[in-house]
Amino acid sequence: KDWRALSFFLVFHGRAVCTARKPKCETCSLRNLCPRLGV
Numbered sequence: 001k002d003w004r005a006l007s008f009f010l011v012f013h014g015r016a017v018c019t020a021r022k023p024k025c026e027t028c029s030l031r032n033l034c035p036r037l038g039v
Contacts, residue, residue: 017024018036025031 013030017028019037023036023038025034
């Protein structure tokens with residue numbers, strides 16, 4: 001049950017913040033975990 005909610009959040013977050021062409025890293029709440037930051 002909790003995994004389903006987490007999965008939904010991650011997909012929604014990815015669609016809203018982690019866009020392919022211009023990711024919004026500066027506003028990302030997961031930026032300290034992201035391997036893409038600074039690339």
